[in-house]
Amino acid sequence: MNCEHCQELISVFLDNELDGSSSAEVREHLALCEPCSKVCEDLAMIIDFCQLDADEAVVPPNPQALWCRINNVIESEVQAEIIKENKEKAARAEVAAQAANTGWLPRRWNFSFMQVASAVLFVALVSSVLTIIGIRNYSGANNDIAGINAQPTLFEKILGKVGLMETPQQKRERILKEREAAIEYWNKRVEARRAQWNANLRDAFDRNLNEINQAVSEYSQILQENPQDELSGEMLDSALDDKMELLREFSEL
Amino acid sequence: MNVKLDKFLRSSATIKTTILLSVVFFFASFAAPQIHAQKRFSKAYSASKNVRLQLLNRTGTVTVEGWDKDQIQISAYLEAPAANIVPVSLSGTILINVVKDNQGRYEVGNVNFLVRVPYTSTVDIETRMGNLNVSNVRGTLVRAHISSEGDITLTNIGAPNVSAENVIGDIFYDGDVQNQGSYRFISTRGNINLRIPFTAGFKLVATAPSTRNISLGAFSNGSMKFVGDGRRVIGQSGDGSATLTVTNQRGSISFIQR
Numbered sequence: 001m002n003c004e005h006c007q008e009l010i011s012v013f014l015d016n017e018l019d020g021s022s023s024a025e026v027r028e029h030l031a032l033c034e035p036c037s038k039v040c041e042d043l044a045m046i047i048d049f050c051q052l053d054a055d056e057a058v059v060p061p062n063p064q065a066l067w068c069r070i071n072n073v074i075e076s077e078v079q080a081e082i083i084k085e086n087k088e089k090a091a092r093a094e095v096a097a098q099a100a101n102t103g104w105l106p107r108r109w110n111f112s113f114m115q116v117a118s119a120v121l122f123v124a125l126v127s128s129v130l131t132i133i134g135i136r137n138y139s140g141a142n143n144d145i146a147g148i149n150a151q152p153t154l155f156e157k158i159l160g161k162v163g164l165m166e167t168p169q170q171k172r173e174r175i176l177k178e179r180e181a182a183i184e185y186w187n188k189r190v191e192a193r194r195a196q197w198n199a200n201l202r203d204a205f206d207r208n209l210n211e212i213n214q215a216v217s218e219y220s221q222i223l224q225e226n227p228q229d230e231l232s233g234e235m236l237d238s239a240l241d242d243k244m245e246l247l248r249e250f251s252e253l
Numbered sequence: 254m255n256v257k258l259d260k261f262l263r264s265s266a267t268i269k270t271t272i273l274l275s276v277v278f279f280f281a282s283f284a285a286p287q288i289h290a291q292k293r294f295s296k297a298y299s300a301s302k303n304v305r306l307q308l309l310n311r312t313g314t315v316t317v318e319g320w321d322k323d324q325i326q327i328s329a330y331l332e333a334p335a336a337n338i339v340p341v342s343l344s345g346t347i348l349i350n351v352v353k354d355n356q357g358r359y360e361v362g363n364v365n366f367l368v369r370v371p372y373t374s375t376v377d378i379e380t381r382m383g384n385l386n387v388s389n390v391r392g393t394l395v396r397a398h399i400s401s402e403g404d405i406t407l408t409n410i411g412a413p414n415v416s417a418e419n420v421i422g423d424i425f426y427d428g429d430v431q432n433q434g435s436y437r438f439i440s441t442r443g444n445i446n447l448r449i450p451f452t453a454g455f456k457l458v459a460t461a462p463s464t465r466n467i468s469l470g471a472f473s474n475g476s477m478k479f480v481g482d483g484r485r486v487i488g489q490s491g492d493g494s495a496t497l498t499v500t501n502q503r504g505s506i507s508f509i510q511r
Contacts, residue, residue, distance in 0.1 A: 196359035201312065204382050208401040208420040211442050215502045218463065231481040235462050239502060242441060246420065249381060249400040252352055253311065253359075 001029045006036045014044055133164055169227065179240045186247035193251060205250055212246060215239040294329040294338050298347055302373045303392065305346040310380040311336065311355065313363035314403075319372040319389035326369040332362030352381070384422075391429075404443075413495075419443065427511065430455050434495040441502045448509040454491030459499040459506050460484060466505035 006029045012018050013026045030037045111119075159165035166174065194202055219236035222229055300323055308315060313332075325347050329338055336355050341348040355361045363383065370376065375392040378385055384404045385397040391411030399405065399419035407417060410428030417424045418439045425446045430436060430453035438445050451471055461467050462484040469477055469486065477488030499506050 193359075198360060201382065204401050208441075211421055211503070215441060215463075229481075231460070231462060231484055235460070235502060238439075238500065239441075242420065246400060252356075253381060 001025045003029075003033055003036050006030070006033065007039055010036070010040045010043055014040070014047060129159075129164070133159065172223075172227075172233075176240075179244070183240070183244055183247060186244060186251055189251035190247050193253065197253065201253070205246075208246060209243070212239055212243045216243065291333070292331040292335045294327070294331060296327045296340060298325045298327075298340075298342050299323060300325045300347070300371060300374070301345060302371050303345070303375065304371060305375040305392075306349075306368060306370050306377065307346055308349045308366065308368065308378045309353070310349075310351045310364055310366065310378075310383065311361055312380065312382045313365045314384045314386070315366045315368070315378050315380055316386040317366075317368045317370060317376050317378060317388070317390065319374065319391070320369045321372065322369075323371055324369075325371070325374075328367045330365040330367075332364070334358075334360050334362050336361045336364050338364065429453070430495050430497065432492075432494045436495065436497045438499045440500070440504055443501070443504045445499055445501050445504065445506045446509060447497075447499070447507070448511045450511045452491060453495070454493055455495040455497040456489050456493045457486060457497045457499070459486045459497075461501045461504065461506050463503040464501075464505055468505070468507040470508045471510040472508045 006026055009018060009022060009026050013023060018026065030040055190205075194205065197205070216236065216239045219232045219239060222232040223236060226232070302323065304325060306317065306325065308317075327340060327347075327349070331338070336351055336358075338349065338351060339354050349366075351361075351364055370390065372389060373392050374390060375394045376387055376390050377394065377396045378387070379396075379398040379400070380403065381400045382403060383399070384406070385399060386406045386408075387395055387397060387410065388406075388408040390409075393412060394414040394416075395407060395410055395412045396414075396416045397405045397407065397418070398416070399422060401419075402421040403419055404422045405417045405419055405424045407415065407425065408427045410426065411431070412428070413431040413434035414436075415426065415428070415434070416437045417426065418437075420441045421443060422440065423443045423446070424438050424440055425448075426436075426438060427448040430449050432454065434455075436455070438447065457472075457477070459467050462481075465483040467479075467483075467486050472490050474488070474490065477486055477490075479486055
């Protein structure tokens with residue numbers, strides 16, 4: 001028997017399906033031929049392994065236990081689903097009940113297109129007005145009388161009439177009042193001290209205060225006649241500053 | 254008879270003269286201290302070249318002169334009732350505050366200062382009433398402020414920052430106008446005269462709203478414009494790097510070529 005013929009018969013040999021003479025020939029060749037013997041060993045190992053794996057795979061599970069496990073899993077999942085659904089239903093019912101009590105939420109969103117458009121327009125208008133007022137107030141924050149003589153725009157006039165913005169006259173009056181309050185304060189301090197001064201100092205103070213007062217009244221008169229006279233506004237501002245400074249400096253004596 | 258009478262009359266005249274002179278001397282001995290009771294205060298400090306003098310006076314004249322010494326010399330003439338003067342030298346600044354040093358004292362006589370400072374000093378002087386004079390100073394700042402009335406005279410000044418302000422009184426400035434400098438002269442009633450170099454470069458805002466009396470002299474040029482019915486002049490001379498602000502509420506403004 002040659003190797004080729006032997007290897008063809010190995011599989012049948014391992015299955016014990018060969019007749020006695022052929023099986024003896026194969027056994028004799030395997031005893032003498034190492035390569036064929038090796039092939040036979042490998043094939044035998046494969047067959048053994050397959051038989052072992054097949055044995056495990058076909059081990060029948062305990063069908064009752066398996067069904068119990070499946071049943072438990074299904075029941076737990078179904079119960080969780082039912083609880084979740086119940087909770088959601090309860091929450092929806094609560095919200096619906098609240099809405100029914102107040103009667104506000106459902107109607108809130110029932111706007112027509114015109115209503116929404118009007119609301120958007122209104123919000124845009126209000127925010128624009130507020131922005132403009134803010135910018136105007138910020139840019140005109142300096143308390144100079146000179147700075148308020150600029151011709152008001154139509155928009156400023158409208159805002160002034162509505163009461164959302166100071167007119168130049170209102171602003172001037174406000175600044176003048178603030179200055180007058182400060183001047184009055186320093187004047188009181190001077191009055192408390194001037195009796196103690198010598199005659200020369202008193203006379204000099206009166207002379208200088210009178211000079212500044214004349215300038216103040218001169219510019220005030222011009223501004224009454226022509227409120228837009230920027231230069232007079234500036235000079236009035238300067239004269240009032242001078243007056244305040246004179247009073248403050250003499251109040252130290 | 255006549256001789257006797259004559260002798261009698263002569264002796265009588267002598268007695269009268271003697272009595273009269275005695276009375277005069279008697280009163281004069283009381284009056285004299287009141288008229289001439291002028292005390293003198295003097296103090297000197299060694300100073301660096303860029304020392305700052307800061308002086309606030311109540312009433313009286315203040316004169317500050319630059320000199321070629323690294324020393325500040327303060328002399329003051331105090332009229333009765335004499336004021337207290339306590340100068341303080343504080344990290345490169347000499348401080349004299351007569352108002353603070355006499356707070357609560359209502360009767361204080363004039364104090365007339367003469368202060369000599371190094372040429373390059375900074376000078377900041379102020380008084381409630383009286384004249385201020387500064388000359389030969391070229392530090393970083395010259396400031397002269399009178400709260401009420403008094404003349405301000407600044408001569409031979411070479412500082413980049415100059416400020417002079419009073420209510421009633423004249424202001425005279427004779428000095429440089431430096432590049433990037435700032436010059437401010439403000440009065441309510443008086444004459445402001447500025448003598449500056451013809452080549453000076455400055456931007457000008459000069460305002461005399463009551464009198465409309467602004468005389469530019471040699472500095473009148475095409476860029477100088479009268480605005481606000483002639484109450485203000487705005488313009489530029491030379492490169493216009495310095496700023497010159499002059500305001501005289503009820504007086505005149507004149508520019509003179511130096």
